[in-house]
Amino acid sequence: MIVDMPATSTQQLNRKLVELREQSGVMAQGRVLTFVVVTDDSANTEEAIEEAIEASRAHPCRVIVLVRGAKKAAARLDAQIRVGGDAGASEVIVLRGYGPLSSAEACAGMTIPMLLPDAPVVAWWPGVPPAVPAEDPVGRLAGRRITDAAVEKHPLRALEQRTASYTTGDTDLAWTRLTLWRALLASALDQPPYDSITSVVVDGEPDSPSTDLLASWLASRLSVPVKRTKVGAVGGMHSVRLNRHSGPIELIRADGKTGSLTQPGQPDRLVHLARRPIRDCLAEELRRLDTDEIFHDSLNALQEITRGRAPAGAKR
Template identity: 60%
Template sequence: GASEVLVLRIYGPLASEGASVVVPLLLPDAPVVAWWPGDAPKVPAADPIGRLAQRRITDAAMRGAPARVLDVRRDSYVAGDTDLAWTRLTTWRGLLAAALDQQPHEDVETVTVTGAADSPSTDLLAGWLRSRLGVPVRRDRSGSGGGMSAVVLSRRSGPIELSRPDGKIGTLSQPGQPDRRIALQRRKVRDCLAEELRRLDADEIYAAALAGLAGVEGGAGKAGTRRSGTRR
């Protein structure tokens, strides 16, 4: 539908009065979504702009220490918060869930998630699997800058493995089935935003993934494992 885009650059005394500048531009009773494309407030829901919004979108991949950012996001989570590092995982999550829905319906025994040291999406996927499966999850690190690279779900009959070594094409391997090659490119910001704007309710699964970080071996929620960077 029709829309308008206003770009406000606030300087001087008004720089700390962003909410007061924005409020007159909002339509009554219209939903508000706040998106910080770069540096976001430590607690988005406590920010003056964030208090106006039903949904608050941040991007841990744009910060210099994404693992520490996820720790803060977990500790300060308020219903309505979400992060594009989480939205980038939609395809990965769908593929893994579909693989587990197929025969044989065995329990997953352990999980290994591998990605760049500076990939918050890798940490969040590990936290999600920990929260959903309740089994030991280990977060391994590849070279910086590569984003997500592999997930292995170990079961008695053999592992389910989803790997993306080149950042573009993924391979899904399952016991007794031929390998499947899948387009698995990193999602663009505009696609992630479009997905988030389709919903205005709280993302409870994202909240569970944040909570699951504390139970991941070598993950963002563990002291001494934090690394800096900006990849996803």
């Protein structure tokens, strides 16, 4: 069910929510958090709503979508409520503010009456986020704040901004996309022989923030020299080589979908390593609401990696 409420107010919206709750019974029961999505009024708004709805299937929640409309317009609030099959496992409230109601302060003010009582708040900016998310009026309401450096015009500069502005509760989908890579590399190190890693080479697309974060993660965890090299053949991450005296561990994703893991004394393995959908990354972040200290350490280690050309004869 989709209910449109043009030129409305938060008071009228709350009354409508109560009315729908009485009609549908358990619409607002069992919600574990409030998920706030902040976006501009564009063609990508509906896509962001759908990603949030899909992520909510693993974490039933109230989704509040704040759409910033035209600034040079008369003050007006258009709202929409989605419940039932149109909202997945959540209830979706879309608030589209125009004129003065499109400001960050107004968005936060409209959000407060809609928050579930005594439930965590997670905020997500599908596009370009505030310079300091934790100081944004909406960001101050949230205990967890999700950004995505990969969607910005200069992704690597965005990572530098994330490092400078980091506050407990911040995370980025460029980091979440690395979960499978990190798990495979960690499990490979648990296999014999147990030689120490002497150096690391991480190869990937020139403007891939995930490649930089994987390199800095390895630098922070292993305390060895890490070189970040660049290829243009595939999008995002390409390969990781962990050098040691008994022979290297190599994880290579040549086609952007399937990874090949090789290491001495072990049979080669083919693993699924396709780019993770946004909905899967969001579901993972909604599952973890505590501080991600390893992400913070990896941001701080970005300055420790060196950059250069890929080694001669490297697999592509």
